[in-house]
Amino acid sequence: MTTHLVWFRNDLRITDNRALHAACEDPQARVIALFIATPEQWKQHEMAPRQAMFIYQHLQALQHSLAERGIGLHYHQCDDFADSVDWLKDFCKSEKVDALFYNKQYEFNERQRDAAVEKAVSESVICHAFDDSLLLPPGSVTTGNNEMYKVYTPFRRAFLSRLTESDSRSLPAPQVRGNAGKVVMHRLMPFDYPLADIGDDFAIGEEAARHQLRSFCREQVQDYLEQRDLPAVDGTSSLSPYLAIGVLSPRQCLNRLRTECPDVLEKTDGGAFGWLNELVWREFYRHLIVAWPKLCKHQPFVEWTDNVRWRHAPEELQAWKDGKTGYPIVDAAMRQLNSTGWMHNRLRMIVASFLVKDLLINWREGERYFMSQLLDGDLAANNGGWQWGASTGTDAAPYFRIFNPTTQGERFDKAGRFIKAWVPELADVPERDIHQPHRWAEKQHRVLDYPLPVIDHARARKDTLAAFEAAKNRSD
Numbered sequence: 193m194t195t196h197l198v199w200f201r202n203d204l205r206i207t208d209n210r211a212l213h214a215a216c217e218d219p220q221a222r223v224i225a226l227f228i229a230t231p232e233q234w235k236q237h238e239m240a241p242r243q244a245m246f247i248y249q250h251l252q253a254l255q256h257s258l259a260e261r262g263i264g265l266h267y268h269q270c271d272d273f274a275d276s277v278d279w280l281k282d283f284c285k286s287e288k289v290d291a292l293f294y295n296k297q298y299e300f301n302e303r304q305r306d307a308a309v310e311k312a313v314s315e316s317v318i319c320h321a322f323d324d325s326l327l328l329p330p331g332s333v334t335t336g337n338n339e340m341y342k343v344y345t346p347f348r349r350a351f352l353s354r355l356t357e358s359d360s361r362s363l364p365a366p367q368v369r370g371n372a373g374k375v376v377m378h379r380l381m382p383f384d385y386p387l388a389d390i391g392d393d394f395a396i397g398e399e400a401a402r403h404q405l406r407s408f409c410r411e412q413v414q415d416y417l418e419q420r421d422l423p424a425v426d427g428t429s430s431l432s433p434y435l436a437i438g439v440l441s442p443r444q445c446l447n448r449l450r451t452e453c454p455d456v457l458e459k460t461d462g463g464a465f466g467w468l469n470e471l472v473w474r475e476f477y478r479h480l481i482v483a484w485p486k487l488c489k490h491q492p493f494v495e496w497t498d499n500v501r502w503r504h505a506p507e508e509l510q511a512w513k514d515g516k517t518g519y520p521i522v523d524a525a526m527r528q529l530n531s532t533g534w535m536h537n538r539l540r541m542i543v544a545s546f547l548v549k550d551l552l553i554n555w556r557e558g559e560r561y562f563m564s565q566l567l568d569g570d571l572a573a574n575n576g577g578w579q580w581g582a583s584t585g586t587d588a589a590p591y592f593r594i595f596n597p598t599t600q601g602e603r604f605d606k607a608g609r610f611i612k613a614w615v616p617e618l619a620d621v622p623e624r625d626i627h628q629p630h631r632w633a634e635k636q637h638r639v640l641d642y643p644l645p646v647i648d649h650a651r652a653r654k655d656t657l658a659a660f661e662a663a664k665n666r667s668d
């Protein structure tokens with residue numbers, strides 16, 4: 193009997209999982225599954241303790257779903273990727289594995305590890321790697337010169353035309369195998385990594401994720417364009433934590449969207465197309481890290497931006513992290529992040545702009561801090577978002593485009609509902625004054641238990657423009 197090993201990594205689901213599906217195609221094969229935890233590597237990647245917990249809980253759910261189908265999940269903990277290569281080689285030998293099935297990861301370290309694994313086991317194991325976490329594989333959407341796009345809009349155009357030709361059907365969960373009911377449930381030890389409570393906002397399991405997807409596409413996606421920028425409204429899908437660790441696949445998202453909104457590709461001014469556009473951003477950033485691996489190594493896409501003389505301002509950095517900058521929308525956003533591990537996209541843009549363009553602090557500090565807190569931490573999307581905000585990346589906003597944190601708050605949280613939910617110190621401030629609470633307090637002769645702005649935006653704007661200008665000149 194042949195033995196097929198499915199190595200789970202960022203694809204913690206049994207439905208529409210290409211590697212699992214392929215491994216189970218031969219009904220006679222013995223199929224076993226494996227997850228390797230690598231806490232030392234996670235530390236280096238700044239993975240949030242909340243995300244580690246989210247993974248751990250989904251691993252438990254996965255183990256049950258696999259066992260019901262007659263597939264035992266083995267679990268092992270190594271320090272880092274290098275150790276995992278050696279261990280996997282021995283494991284394949286001891287379990288007499290004939291074929292290894294896995295879904296590709298696109299980050300630089302992960303690709304190096306996979307190449308090392310394939311080499312290490314090549315004598316006795318056939319490896320099957322699948323493009324699973326994207327709608328279209330990296331390198332398949334290119335310019336006429338066969339190069340990756342550096343700008344999003346033409347990428348999207350080319351992407352959508354390729355998408356219509358591609359097979360993006362979702363695959364079913366594997367059939368129940370002959371040995372169901374006899375599977376050994378190996379004990380899943382908690383990872384040797386800090387684990388933090390994830391609260392009640394995100395239910396565990398792929399069924400819960402699919403339910404959330406279904407109801408979003410059925411009930412909310414039509415209003416996406418009007419609501420997606422309003423943090424006080426639950427107007428986006430909140431599916432990013434599931435997509436980040438592969439509890440849900442982008443094909444499942446696309447297919448559900450098409451079922452509920454069959455004209456999604458034709459009606460380009462509708463909410464459904466707007467949502468699809470976000471899924472394409474996700475693809476864009478993943479394609480980019482493969483085309484430019486330097487993005488995985490903390491390097492800016494636009495090289496001259498490395499000449500910017502960032503400020504060393506540890507107290508202001510800390511105020512930003514703690515949500516105590518004195519700018520209500522920034523503080524509410526950071527407190528949401530610190531308390532839930534999730535932040536609304538508009539707010540991610542605002543706080544990123546504030547850190548980089550107001551405080552003139554290196555974008556890498558923000559990127560790192562986000563990873564350490566986010567439940568949906570994802571190298572490609574996070575790096576892409578930060579480099580966009582810092583004007584150091586592809587398709588970046590030009591450096592002279594600087595968000596004004598006060599007017600951003602006025603535009604997207606007019607009545608301050610979101611602010612009041614997260615900054616209780618401002619509970620008494622009337623709606624019309626919520627974005628400039630100290631001005632109101634002064635007029636009212638009130639003392640607010642809320643910090644004064646850490647920086648004056650108008651002055652900061654000038655300084656930042658000068659710093660970017662000087663960096664550009666230095667590189668000419």
Ligand SMILES: Cc1cc2nc3c(=O)[nH]c(=O)nc-3n(C[C@H](O)[C@H](O)[C@H](O)COP(=O)(O)OP(=O)(O)OC[C@H]3O[C@@H](n4cnc5c(N)ncnc54)[C@H](O)[C@@H]3O)c2cc1C
Nearest residue numbers: 428429430431432470474537540568569570573574577578
């Ligand atoms: C500074 C910054 C950092 C970010 N860090 C991350 C991160 O670590 N992980 C992450 O998944 N997203 C990140 N994003 C992108 C975006 O903010 C989140 O994906 C989104 O807020 C998740 O909420 P949602 O699931 O309700 O999204 P929806 O609006 O419902 O979008 C659907 C899905 O599309 C994807 N998506 C949406 N917007 C983007 C985007 N701008 N870039 C890439 N993918 C997108 C996500 O997978 C999301 O779940 C970041 C954005 C910025 C500006």
